[in-house]
Amino acid sequence: MSAAVMQGTAPVERRDSSSGGAEIAYVSYGGEQHLPLVMSLVDAELSEPYSIFTYRYFVYLWPQLTLLAFDAKDGKCVGTVVCKMGEHRGAFRGYIAMLVVLKPYRGRGIATELVTRAIRVMMESGCEEVTLEAEVTNKGALALYGRLGFIRAKRLYRYYLNGVDAFRLKLLFPRPDLGLDPMMMLGDERDGQHMDSPYL
Amino acid sequence: MEAGSSAPAGPAPGPPPSIPPSGDQGVWADVSPLIAAACADLQDGELVHGENFSLFAAMSALEIMDPKMDSGIERSGYYSIDEAIEDGIAPVPLSLDRTLDIQRTLDVIDHLFSCEATWHKGHTLAQTVFTCIYLMKMERISSHAVLNSFCRILRATCNSVISVVSTARTHEEEDLFTMSFGLPLNGEGDDKCLSVLNSVEETISRQLRACKSQALSKKKTLEEFESLQDNPELEEGYCRALLCRLRFRKHFHHVVMCMRKPQGRGLDLARKHVTSCLAELSLMLKSQEFLKSRSDITSQKGDESCTTASGCCPIGFDVSLNSRLLSPAPPRAVQILAWSDAIRYFEKLLHDLDIICALSLDPVLENVLHFIAQFQKSVPDLVPRAFLQTLLVQDGKLYGRDLFCDVISRALSLPDIIGDKEFQSNEFVVQLGQLVINLLKILCTNTAWQRRKLGKSLQDWSTISIQLELALKREFGETRNVLADENMCMRVSKQLLVWSQEHTYWIASRFLILGFELDLYSPSEYCMVYWYMHVVFIKLIEKMQLRILASNENSRRKGKKKKDHSKDSVRDTPFPPSCLLLQCYVLLSEGLSMLLAALRKESKSFQSPSIFNTEQERFMQHFDLLQKAQIPECITYYSFKEAAAQAYMADVMKYNFFKEIQKIIPSLKGSFASEPEKLAELRQIEQVAEHNRIALNIINHVGASDPKLRVSFEFTHHPHFAVAVVKRS
Secondary structure, X not given: OOHHXXXXXXXXXXXXXXXXXXXXXXXEOOOHHHHHHHHHHXXXXXXXXXXXXXXXXXXXXXXXXXXXXXXXXXXXXXXXXXXXXEEEOOEEEEEEEEEEEOHHHOOOOHHHHHHHHHHHHHHHOOOOEEEEEEEOOOHHHHHHHHHOOOEEEEEEOOOOOOOOOEEEEEXXXXXXXXXXXXXXXXXXXXXXXXXXXXXX | OEEOOOOOOOOOOOOOOOOOOOOOOOEEOOOHHHHHHHHHHOOOOOOOOOOOOOHHHHHHOOOXXXXXXXXXXXXXXXXXXXXXXXXXXOOOOOOOOHHHHHXXXXXXXXXXXXXXXXXXXXXXXXXXHHHEHXXXXXHHHOOOHHHHHHHHHHHHHHHHHHHHHHHHOOOHHHOOOOOOOOOOOOOOOXXXXXXXXXHHHHHHHHHHHHHHHHHHHOOOOOOOOOOOOOOHHHHHHHHHHHHHHXXXXXXXXXXXXXXXXXXXXXXXXXXXXXXXXXXXHHHHHHHHHHHHHHOOHHHOOOOOOOOOOOOOOOOOEOOOHHHHHOOOOOOOOOOOOOHHHHHHHHHHHXXXXXXXXXXXXXXXXXXXXXXXXXXXXXXXXHHHHHHHHHHHEEOOEEOOOEEHHHHHHHHOOOHHHOOOHHHHHOHHHHHHHHHHHHHHHHHOOOHHHHHHHHHHHHHHHHHHHHHHHHHHHHHHOOOOOOHHHOOHHHHHHHHHHHHHHHXXXXXXXXXXXXXHHOOOOOHHHHXXXXXXXXXXXXXXXXXXXXXXXXXXXXXXXXXOOOOOOOHHHHHOOOOOHHHHHHHHHHHHHHHHHHHHHHHHHHHOOOOOOOOOOOHHHHHHHHOHHHHHOOOOOOOOHHHHHHHHHOOOHHHHHHHOHHHHHHHHHHHHHHHOOOOHHHHHHHHHHHHHHHHHHHHHHHHHHHOOOOOOEEEEEEOOOOOOOOEEEEEEO
């Protein structure tokens, strides 16, 4: 794939004192009225250029994997995540293509919530893993995905058009057939958080 | 649009304007209504696309006139080079004022130098060196001796460097470098570029001598026919500034040509030219003061971003004319390096090339591998890496000279079978030879790509080891005879097996180590990474010792010493310092892994719970390629889990791995006394061991479970081995 196909810079998470306690509403892609909102957010915040075909490719094939965050107070769209899923080398894999949250709204967990919701849909749809690329300099995004269980699987040399390296991040879901942990059967305590997760 | 006679022709709204008459082949009909109907059928925003409309297709689409995507978008106002030339942006001569002409020529030369460095750093030729209109239309400057000679040799050098990089094929991720479609790279007569340059250099140096002698005799006239320009006061300064630039080009061209000679035959001469290049670079820096003093201050840009020594913007360049030659991809922003940065780039390049030229063409594979690993530590750019690779592997031979099967037999300490036809044609030897070639090539690529390729190659190495083992069992049964009873064939097979296993573990260790250099591990993963590293290092030492034992046995046999072959004498064989160095790595990895495991257990730190998966999944992902290749056998997540579960701070204190290292180091320092690189490595290891020993004492003193204790890990003393930093909040 040419570098033009690669994307996925995610915003830096930052504490922002100006952010009040306003409610955020999360909705999945609901139709043509959402497309300009997604496009303007991504165009404004991410370095890579995307054609209209790219947006349509994602939102029409996997509308359930594009999510938008609205400020409940004034109905403004403040964040979005755009994803896909499909077969990749014998595995059913989810892919997070774009993630954006407007600067004043960062540091409130909106990006985490958007991504978490998207990953949940992927998991329920039978994905075995989720991947994405992030600039090596984007500490906020790397921390966010690290907290969700992503590892840095590869480094991609000068991946972006701006010449910056990327990390390929990967999240592997636990496979039920591999869940026979001898330690567990011996009564060893294991972090069973994924079982208690409110997301499952 | 042609339609069959049976095509549905809707009720046409009046006669269409210009439908051609129907012929024998078919009937023309207006399909506008059909299309209109199809359009009406589409929902707002719906996309017409075929089955094969993939993400790739979607992302390959470019929106015309979008400045972020359309590299052909017209920005300079010129549609062609000719139009730009007609508009006078690249005049020949550069000025009718001869002093200004030479000043501007120097600016063009300097900017081209900055462009060349930028190209080497990973941009396209079209957006760097070939933004120069003089270079695009060389026939225009045939009358301008200085610029002509400079451009000619620059073009020839670029061409040679491209061919080295293309031959090496180490540039999978750096393919912008060799992209030169549509550029006038192959000029006629470029083979004579050196003689053209020499004659110009000769003229200018004669002029410089004349200046000096005139200065002595206080005459103030210039010999008009040879002078560069009209102001006698400035002649010497301009002569000097030009000479060092032309001479740099000459020597750099020689470096490239010498290094391309087969079997490393030009390396000694190349080194001499490298030295000359560096000397000319420093003269170029010296000339900056003079050139700055001559330039119009108002046109100077900040020194930081300036692409010329004088500080002036060069004439004759247009950044957007060639962008239409780029492949249909969005335009990459190109920031041309500052001239001072370009000087620094070439200095580093020349030092890297010098290291390659100093290579002794040692046929011992172990030393070659060590050399490349060491060379990569200074993060060399694409060009030196390509030169190294083309030197190492030529015509399928090491340095174009040694057959890889001979390299292998030498590594097995079997000098008797060097050149042995049966050994050479052995299918395992042939396959291993190919794997070694691939390994050398992979090791010359950038570390990001290298790690991925190394990981994939592990499968091949592991497969051949398994095949060797099976063949050995098939042919010689399960007998484990003492060495004395073995026949030659069996001994060779056994040694081949040990040798290939040793290299498998060497690759595995490099794969793991590079993960630190590429920043692929997060602190919560250090524990399992160091644990895996220690396992791999132990196996590597084991295989290395087996190989050394076997080769000692060979030399003993060769010496025909019939004396005792008792096992004791074998055991007493002192292992080389490289084994002891590996022992330090084992202790460091094990110590760090246990320290981290104890901290995780006793202070609940360095854990990274996630809602979507567990540490087991992260383990499987990080070591997937090693696990698939069974490196080593029977190692799973549960092996790690079990080891980590047994780590307590008291044990870490008891075993005191870091103190053990400090016991080994002094003797190693003696062994490596003549190898400064290894001594530097030892000093780093010593530092890591000392800092961690102290940190361990503090943690143990305070108590790992103390809530005020803050431990972090930093790579301040070694790129792969972390140092624990202890703080109390």
